[in-house]
Amino acid sequence: MLTKKTKFLAIAAVLVGVSVWFLLHPTHQAELADKRSKREAAGAATAGKAALSVEAIQPVAVQWPMTTTLNGSIFPWQEALVSAEIGGLRIQQVLADVGTQVRKGEPLVLLADETVKADVQKQMATVEKDKAALAEAKSNADRAREIRESGALSAQKINEYLIAEQTAVANLALSQAELENQKIRLRQTRVVAPDDGVVSSRSANLGNVVSSGAELFRLVRQSRIEWRGEVNADQQMAIHTGQVVNLILPGAKKVTGRVRLVAPTVDSNTRNALVYVDIPKDAAKPGMYVQGKIDVGQQQGLAVPLSAVTYRDGFAYVFELGQLGSQNTSKVTQRKVRTGRSRGEQIELLEGVAPHASMVLTGGAFLNDGDTVRVISTVKGGV
Known part of the structure; x- marks a missing residue:
């Protein structure tokens, strides 16, 4: 069993040995202190290192037109339909095509008019015949009027002459009206443009026999x-x-x-x-x-340069700057924003940031939420 005195002497010997070792090796303690200070300095440098040097801007109030x-x-x-007004005739000539600029009254299609011309000639002859019949009826009626008081003709016969005259007048008027109708049909063999314009479609083809009302062309009125x-x-x-x-x-x-x-x-x-x-x-x-x-x-709004907005995963973001620290460093916060109108190099921010917030002007694509940046300048007016 060791006595208390023996234990005390052993502990004292150990302490003396350690002291002697430190006295013989004075540089070891300095090396340890130097390494500790270097680690602390490296940690401090890492914590304060800026990820990017940026310019700061603030949104500006703008008065932009609402669109x-x-x-x-x-x-x-307006689109005008050009149709045939007469039926049963063959297209003899097509004078216009799609894209043709035409004037009002300009012919577009000519129809075969031989039969219509023949009908006109026939009706002209009928008119001449009715004129002759009227002349005879008028002569008879005039003689009847002259001898009405003499009693040479009966009242019935006189009335017959007068009625024949009226009938001849009506027949002549009827034949003249029919002649005018045939002349109109002859004019209708020329299909003309109803207004100035450009031909937008054509269905008229050479040799087709048209029916009345059939569409031949479409015109863009007055182009x-x-x-x-x-x-x-x-x-x-x-x-x-x-x-x-x-x-x-x-x-x-x-x-x-x-x-x-x-x-x-x-x-x-x-x-x-x-x-x-x-x-x-x-x-x-x-x-x-x-x-x-x-x-x-x-409408009034807030606008920033287009470069201040970063798009990720289909959403728009800006990087808002926090309080400036030493050496003008600041941590950025990624803010999701909703954009509106754009004009020139500026874009409207509808929501997501305060009107007086400071944000990164360019380089947002290289930043992440919480990164530290160094602010080198502030751009006035957001441009």
Whole structure:
């Protein structure tokens, strides 16, 4: 059994040995302290290192026009049907084709007119015959009137002469009317354009025997076209005659038109109304389906440059800057926003950030929520 004195002497010997070792090795303690300080410095540097150097901006208040977007097709302003007014005749000559510019009264189709000309000649002969009959009846009636008081002719015979005269007058008028009718039929063998315009379709073919009322051509009246956009009932109240409409045609071509009228009724099936817009004659072709935008007023909003908005997974985000720290560093917060109108290099923010929030101008695609950035400058006015 060790005595208390023996234990005390053993512990004292160990302590003396450790002290002697540290006295013989003074650099070991310094190395440990140096390594500890380096680790702490490296940790501090890592914590404060900026992921990106950025410029800061704030949303700006803008007064932009409100735009209503419509879709619709281009139609002829009015389409005229050109039909045959006479039937049973063969097409002898076709003088126009699709795309032909025509003037009012210009012939488009000539029909074979031999039989009609023969009917005209026949009726002219009938008129001459009725004229001769009238002359004879008139002569007899005049003699009857002269001798009416002499009693040479009975009253019945005199009445017969007078009635024959009236009948001859009526027959002549009837034959003359029929002659005029035959002349009209002769004129109808020339099918003419009812108005100025351009031929949009043709069904007339050489040699066809036409029937009365058969469609031969269609004309775009006065070569005038219009765009008919569909608008719902809510948007309809903001659209008025005379407003400017910007149409976006295939190939990114833009055409400006004006609202001519807004349909007074809403379609019971689609719940949409039509907006009729006059556009330049040669700007587009009927049948095109295009988009149109109508400025319907002014509305205030907040806008930022397009570069400040980052799109990920189908959503729009901005990176909002927090409180600036040492060396102008700041942590960013990824904010989901809803965008609206765009104009030039700016886009409207409808919701998601405060009006006075600071955010990253460019480089959002390289950032993540919580990253530290260094702010090198602040761009005034958001541009």
